Amino acid sequence: MNAGRTARERARAELTEEIKGAARRQLATVGAEALSLRAVSRELGMVSSALYRYFPSRDELLTALIIDAYDALGSAAERAAGGDDLLAEWVAIYAAVRDWARAHPQEYALIYGSPISGYKAPQTTVEPAIRVPLLLLGLLQRAQVGGRLAVPTDAPVPTGLLAQQTEVLVPLAPDLPPAVLMRTVIVWTQLFGMISFELFGQLVGSMDPADEFFESTSRQMAAFVGLT
Amino acid sequence: MNAGRTARERARAELTEEIKGAARRQLATVGAEALSLRAVSRELGMVSSALYRYFPSRDELLTALIIDAYDALGSAAERAAGGDDLLAEWVAIYAAVRDWARAHPQEYALIYGSPISGYKAPQTTVEPAIRVPLLLLGLLQRAQVGGRLAVPTDAPVPTGLLAQQTEVLVPLAPDLPPAVLMRTVIVWTQLFGMISFELFGQLVGSMDPADEFFESTSRQMAAFVGLT
DNA sequence: CAGAATCGAGAGCAGTGCTCTTGACAGTGA
DNA sequence: TCACTGTCAAGAGCACTGCTCTCGATTCTG
Numbered sequence: 480m481n482a483g484r485t486a487r488e489r490a491r492a493e494l495t496e497e498i499k500g501a502a503r504r505q506l507a508t509v510g511a512e513a514l515s516l517r518a519v520s521r522e523l524g525m526v527s528s529a530l531y532r533y534f535p536s537r538d539e540l541l542t543a544l545i546i547d548a549y550d551a552l553g554s555a556a557e558r559a560a561g562g563d564d565l566l567a568e569w570v571a572i573y574a575a576v577r578d579w580a581r582a583h584p585q586e587y588a589l590i591y592g593s594p595i596s597g598y599k600a601p602q603t604t605v606e607p608a609i610r611v612p613l614l615l616l617g618l619l620q621r622a623q624v625g626g627r628l629a630v631p632t633d634a635p636v637p638t639g640l641l642a643q644q645t646e647v648l649v650p651l652a653p654d655l656p657p658a659v660l661m662r663t664v665i666v667w668t669q670l671f672g673m674i675s676f677e678l679f680g681q682l683v684g685s686m687d688p689a690d691e692f693f694e695s696t697s698r699q700m701a702a703f704v705g706l707t
Numbered sequence: 708m709n710a711g712r713t714a715r716e717r718a719r720a721e722l723t724e725e726i727k728g729a730a731r732r733q734l735a736t737v738g739a740e741a742l743s744l745r746a747v748s749r750e751l752g753m754v755s756s757a758l759y760r761y762f763p764s765r766d767e768l769l770t771a772l773i774i775d776a777y778d779a780l781g782s783a784a785e786r787a788a789g790g791d792d793l794l795a796e797w798v799a800i801y802a803a804v805r806d807w808a809r810a811h812p813q814e815y816a817l818i819y820g821s822p823i824s825g826y827k828a829p830q831t832t833v834e835p836a837i838r839v840p841l842l843l844l845g846l847l848q849r850a851q852v853g854g855r856l857a858v859p860t861d862a863p864v865p866t867g868l869l870a871q872q873t874e875v876l877v878p879l880a881p882d883l884p885p886a887v888l889m890r891t892v893i894v895w896t897q898l899f900g901m902i903s904f905e906l907f908g909q910l911v912g913s914m915d916p917a918d919e920f921f922e923s924t925s926r927q928m929a930a931f932v933g934l935t
Numbered sequence: 936c937a938g939a940a941t942c943g944a945g946a947g948c949a950g951t952g953c954t955c956t957t958g959a960c961a962g963t964g965a
Numbered sequence: 966t967c968a969c970t971g972t973c974a975a976g977a978g979c980a981c982t983g984c985t986c987t988c989g990a991t992t993c994t995g
Contacts, residue, residue: 643919664914960973
């Protein structure tokens with residue numbers, strides 16, 4: 480895949496990756512807010528100004544790391560998917576997301592923590608960001624056609640929400656009824672709320688360690704969304 | 708309440724509050740990571756080094772702001788509580804928490820966003836931090852004694868979780884059955900996960916604006932936890 | 936092969952958190 | 966009332982940051 484490129488282009492691509500790697504390493508140890516371009520350049524043995532040839536600003540470097548983090552998390556979740564037992568698959572996706580987050584807390588904080596002030600997420604981040612919810616929707620869709628989805632009937636979806644769903648959610652999972660779509664969003668927010676609480680220390684003193692709580696919750700949320 | 712204090716003590720208390728006020732104003736505009744001691748001191752017309760007489764470090768100032776934020780959020784939620792209709796009260800608490808978060812996004816990010824690197828939350832923050840979940844537990848407790856709580860029976864609580872609950876959760880709400888305690892934690896994580904998603908831009912494109920989604924979810928979560 | 940594009944190096948600017956010293960002031964016991 | 970003690974704001978200074986600009990060298994391209 481590197482054929483037809485000049486030596487300069489190959490060197491540039493390689494160095495760009497090296498910079499991201501060094502930045503990721505630094506991110507893991509000192510955190511996003513303390514990520515320093517000068518420290519990255521020092522680790523690579525180059526001068527800080529040279530780094531600006533590859534990333535026009537610190538924010539651009541962070542954006543690259545954000546996209547990579549979304550992709551890494553999405554890949555980890557997708558690796559956990561598959562198999563014939565839908566409920567086991569659901570629980571496995573939950574576990575994979577949590578495991579990745581615990582293994583890469585600073586990268587998780589980068590994508591699900593406080594937004595960087597003055598930083599506006601470009602449209603490029605949207606696609607990798609929705610891989611996990613898309614995975615859940617896909618699983619539920621498969622459950623629906625397989626008759627393993629019990630559609631909740633106790634709470635009708637308000638008309639305003641129906642309109643919002645039609646715009647973006649329905650195209651992603653056309654077979655799922657509105658009540659399930661609604662609950663999928665709830666479950667999605669719960670999943671990352673729970674992981675954030677565990678990682679950011681909010682659970683300390685109540686449900687920490689959270690292993691059992693997490694596994695049990697993943698099953699309760701499966702039931703909540705109608706997966707039997 | 709200021710009686711018996713020397714002029715120096717009064718001046719010190721006043722200036723401490725002024726510093727926090729200026730810091731809060733700056734926090735609201737530039738965010739936590741960009742909060743600068745020098746900018747705060749400039750706004751107050753003093754020299755930056757003088758500020759260290761009141762807060763030994765930037766982290767200490769942030770800690771003070773964190774505690775104040777927890778307290779402000781807790782107070783806002785508690786103001787929404789009360790009344791005779793428990794379900795309406797539940798929904799009102801949800802709305803109050805969301806309203807406060809939307810009115811003070813940077814302060815919210817300070818307490819529920821990514822933790823500040825190298826910063827360890829002191830024990831002092833725990834008490835103001837649990838005011839909201841305590842409020843929900845208290846409401847459910849009142850529902851329980853009033854016979855308005857339908858205890859979920861479909862999913863038994865694992866023994867390991869029972870042990871964890873006994874240690875901290877049960878003393879806070881001795882009358883509530885384990886299944887309700889478990890679901891209260893789930894609901895708690897969902898609430899703040901949902902608010903974080905809205906504030907941090909994760910909902911953009913799906914459920915934004917989130918007014919209807921939020922209100923509807925608050926009712927579904929009430930039902931989930933057994934409140935009728 | 937000459938011109939254009941790109942590269943890393945280095946100096947420099949404005950800003951940061953934080954420390955240390957200095958001189959002025961308030962509070963207190965004799 | 967006076968002297969002592971602790972506290973105060975001020976200022977200089979250190980090591981660091983993101984970022985810009987210029988310069989000479991290297992690499993690609995017509």
